Every structure is written in C-alpha cells, then in structure tokens.
Amino acid sequence: RLASVAMLAGRWEWLWSRPAHPEPGSDLHSLFHVLAPVARIPEAVAGICQLHVDPRGADDPAIYIAADDGKVRALPDAPTAPPEAVGHGTPEAWCEALLLRGGPITVSGDRALLAAIIGALSTALLA
Numbered sequence: 001r002l003a004s005v006a007m008l009a010g011r012w013e014w015l016w017s018r019p020a021h022p023e024p025g026s027d028l029h030s031l032f033h034v035l036a037p038v039a040r041i042p043e044a045v046a047g048i049c050q051l052h053v054d055p056r057g058a059d060d061p062a063i064y065i066a067a068d069d070g071k072v073r074a075l076p077d078a079p080t081a082p083p084e085a086v087g088h089g090t091p092e093a094w095c096e097a098l099l100l101r102g103g104p105i106t107v108s109g110d111r112a113l114l115a116a117i118i119g120a121l122s123t124a125l126l127a
Helices: 002-016 025-039 093-100 111-126
Strands: 047-053 063-068 070-075 086-088 106-109
Touching: 002 025, 002 093, 002 111, 025 047, 025 063, 025 070, 025 093, 025 111, 047 093, 047 111, 063 111, 070 111, 086 093, 086 111, 093 111, 106 111
Parallel strands: 047 086
Antiparallel strands: 047 063, 063 070, 086 106
C-alpha cells in the first residue's frame, strides 16, 4: 500500500508545486515496470500495449506491456510486431487511470486490451 501513498503524493506535488524545470512521468516508467510482474489478468486476455507518458515537450521512450497466460510483463525493448493497443496520456492522466481507473488516456487499437492491462496494473498498485 506504500506505493499508492507515493503515487498520491507525487500527483499532489505535480498538481500544486509546479517546479521550475519539471520532469513529469519519469517515475511512472519505473512504476509500470515494478507493477507489471505482480499484476494478474484473465488468461483469455493476450497482447501487447504501447504506453506513452506525454510529459509536455519531452520525447520519452514508450513502455511496452505484454499480457499472456494471466500474467503481465514489461518488455525491455520494442517488440518486433506492432502492438495491439497504444495509449497516450499526461502524467496526471496516467495517475488517474491507475488510481481511479479513469482519466483522459488517448487510445488507439484494442481498447479492451488496454483497459484490462490498466485495470491489472491498478489492482496491483492498490492491493
């Protein structure tokens, strides 16, 4: 449960402190990689999602999350095949998606796959 406290504190800080040179989203990449191995998803759900944290002007690398056999894993590199779903969102939107299972995430491709992966990561975070 400590991860959810840190996530809420980071979101609050981002919303209210507005540092002079912010680097939003950098911790979200690490958080996705930490949550993926403990997340569980229905076995029927399978595919790869590409997640983009859009930190307003910086071009961060995408995060690739794979789901298969009831497991979720963060891929170390881009897969050879294109992902089935792509999600874009600001750090605030990703925080809302993980904490509240909502948020203005722009989705292309298999919406159900991306929703299932976000749900699994959210459950792992809030467990």
